[in-house]
Structure formats: structure tokens, C-alpha cells
Amino acid sequence: MRIAVVAPSSRFDDWREVAERVEAIAARTHPGVEIYFHPQCGLADHHFAGTDAERAAALVEVANDAALDAVWFARGGYGSNRIAERALAAFGPAARDKAWLGYSDAGFLLAGLYRAGFANVAHGPMPRDAVRDGGEAAVERALDWLVARSPAALEPGLEPGRPHAAFNLTVLGMLLGTPLEPDLSDHILLIEEVSEHLYAIDRALFHLAANPAIRRVAGIRLGRVGDILPNDPAFGGDARTVVRGWCERYGIPYLGDADIGHDSANKVVPFGPG
């Protein structure tokens, strides 16, 4: 089993340290699994891990390499939306056989892949989670899913046979109406957020809940909303009341908490019926 790591968004300055940690975890927990950190991980172009062309080329290369079994997005940040459409258009049949895993900004790619009908797309931990507190467990969990589709890696509330999808709230909002937007009708939608003001979270929920495409979901579950930025004056309520409020207003069932977030406890959510 060979898993490729590419960095489609922000620069990955600590990629060597991350690679060492991830390879050590893999050697201990999944012997025989090879993790291939594509050299693009070491590129930098201002904010990004290389130019758009460099990031897209690496992504297309690993997608189309039949000797690789999975593509694991290295980290979040910002930028995969800049290459997603053109890269996906260059994917051949070998790309469909792979597993794909990431979250946060990588949601732009997860969305496009799922829209294109890829069967093994999941929201879950990324290599750079290795440097978080407790990140070793996150990396092991990701590998459990990538290597063996281990049920223990999954978000515990997933309902067998029902389609799910999971996104960072802001990323999902920014891809609505674009060529990356998947059809989420009848899906249980899990969302999480980090480092935003509550007023911006409220506004992003309006954007979601007032969109007819999102109103067709079977329901919304709320993951962790971490590092909320200050609101002056106090916004009133919290992320949960905000989400419940918009769900009620637009008739979307609110289905409770979800065990996902920008943290090392982040569980795996395969897209589709699982």
C-alpha cells in the first residue's frame, strides 16, 4: 500500500518534521505501508506550497499514478480552490480507484471529487495534524481509514446506509454555486469551523441555510467550533444556538453534535453512503 501526500494549498514549511513523524507512526502502526511525500510539499510561492501550476501538476501526477493507492492532503490553510477545477479535469481512471482524505481547505477538493462521482472521499485528519497536541492519534486514525477503512476511525454518529458529507463551514460557503459544488440532497451534513467571529459564523450559516441546494439536506450536525474570535459587543448565544436558529428558520433538521473539528480528535467522515 502506497499513500501519496501533496500540499494543494498553503506552504508546508515544516514538511520534513511532519514527514518524519508520520513515517514513524506508520512504521509502528501500519508496517508495510509506504507514505510518499511528493517533493512539491517542499515548494513555496509566497502564501502557497508552490505556484498554482506546480501544485496542480503534483496533484494530477499522484492522482494518475496507478502505483499509488491513496492521496492524502498534507494540510489546510488556503488555496486548493485555485487548482481544483483544472486538476480534476486532468484526472484519469486511476484517480477513481484511490482513497482521498483531508479537511479544512482541502474541502474544495473533496467537494469536486465527490461531485465527480469518486467513491472513496473522506473528511478527516491530515499529515500536519502530527504536530498538534495528541496528533499522533489523529494520524493513526487517518491511516486506519486509508489502509483498512477501519470502522473505529469513523465519526461515531454516522448512520449506516445514509449519505453523509462534512465540511469546514467557510469552505462550503465559498464553493456554493461553483463548479466544485456537489449535490448534497438528502445528505446528513456535518460542519465545523475555526478562528472566525460569531457574527461571521452567523452570516455564513445564513448563506448556507438560505441556499435551496443546502435546504435539501437531510439535516445538519455541528462539529467543534474552535478559537472563536472576539465579538464586541458580545454576539449573544454561541455557535450551537446560531446553527440551530438558522436550521429552524429554514426548516433544516438540526441533528445534534458531530465529532469533527480542527483538532486531534477529528474523526473520519466518508462522503456518500459509506
Added chain:
Amino acid sequence: MRIAVVAPSSRFDDWREVAERVEAIAARTHPGVEIYFHPQCGLADHHFAGTDAERAAALVEVANDAALDAVWFARGGYGSNRIAERALAAFGPAARDKAWLGYSDAGFLLAGLYRAGFANVAHGPMPRDAVRDGGEAAVERALDWLVARSPAALEPGLEPGRPHAAFNLTVLGMLLGTPLEPDLSDHILLIEEVSEHLYAIDRALFHLAANPAIRRVAGIRLGRVGDILPNDPAFGGDARTVVRGWCERYGIPYLGDADIGHDSANKVVPFGPG
């Protein structure tokens, strides 16, 4: 001539000071014009200038009062999206005879009004601009448009006979796909932004430019992008290169600068063919 001021979004704690300044400017530059600050301006509910119900009630009241000639949104902040749809649904015929002016968060209402076919909707200075440096000129300019549709108040690059619209970038992004989104086909679209990171501006431009509805505009002009928050590492380029880049990528004509922004030089942009 009577102009009503309501505050559909953030609380308006300095409303008395603003009202004094605006009334003094009106008395000097437009004698005989009465500015009516609705008592709702003084309400506060956490972040907002009163509860959703209170803000909506004030907005509907002034909209339907045939003795008022214009509704002028007091300030930006956040929150008009929370009441726009329900308030607009309660507007009667008297609302259509009025002029409507604001910008920033008020763009949610401008959008909904324009979508509903209101003829006198414009993006331009608000009462609270009176407390900005040079804000007196902004207030006078707004009154020039509200009272007399003065051509000198208009953004100087507007093309006679061609339809225009103007929005804060983030506000426009957040209303795409919602019941507030107007048809901007063949419009010259002016955008401005304030207090965002360049990466977030880039992401918001992707969201706009990749949306088929926005790709139908006649072109985009960029107003001022003020108080850009730090990007670490440097994003590369600036707001203009970001907007030009996305316009090129999605085949939207980039038509140059626009004289709008979160500042006292902000000019008036009537929606539609003007």
C-alpha cells in the same frame, strides 16, 4: 422631503451624536429636508440594534409610511440579512416610491430591493459616516443624491444607460444563491472591501467569479480595499492583482478602478441603468 433613518444591522450606540451631526449638515446644505431617526436606532440587543423583530418592524414601518420619501440605512456592521427576506415580504406599494441608500452590510437589503424591482436603490454613504474623518462631505453627498439625484454625487465612471450595481465583496458573496440575490446579468459590478486578509479576498473572488450568475456581468470595477489584515507569509500581489487574476481566469472583463469604499470619499452608485 422627509428621510427616515433605521438601523437594520449592528447596534448604533452613538446614534444621538450622529443624528446631531447629520441634522446640522442637512440644515446647512438642504434646508427644509427633515431627517427622521426612528427610535429603533437607539435599541440594542447584544450585537444588534434591537432584536430581529424590532429591527424588521421599524424597517417595515418606514417603508410603508407614505409620508416618508426615502429610507437611509444608518450604518453597516452585521445583521440586515437576518431580517431582509421577512421585511421585504411586508412592504406595500409606498415602499416602491421611496429612495433607498446604504452600503456595506446594507447591501443585503439593497440586493433584495433591487431584486424586487425597486427603482431607486443606491450604494452610497450612510449617516454614521458623519463621524469619519471628512465624513461631512460623505453625508452631504448622500443627501445630494437622496434629495435631488445630483449627478455630482455619482461615482464618476458610471456609464449612462448601462445598468450598474455595487456591493461589499463579502456581502455579495454571502447573498449568492439566497432569496436576496438579484439578477446582475449585463451589469457593471462595482465591489469594495475592508478589514479582510488577502487570502480571504482571493477566496471570495473565487466564489464570485466561479458562479455562473456573476460570470454574466458585463464587467467588474474595483473600489478601495481598505485596512487589509496581515497575511503571514506575504500573500503575493495585492487586491487589484487578485481581482484581475480571477476575472481573467473566468472571462469576466476587468474594467478598472471604482471610486467607492469604506471611507468618506465613497461615491453613490444607483442600481440599474440609473
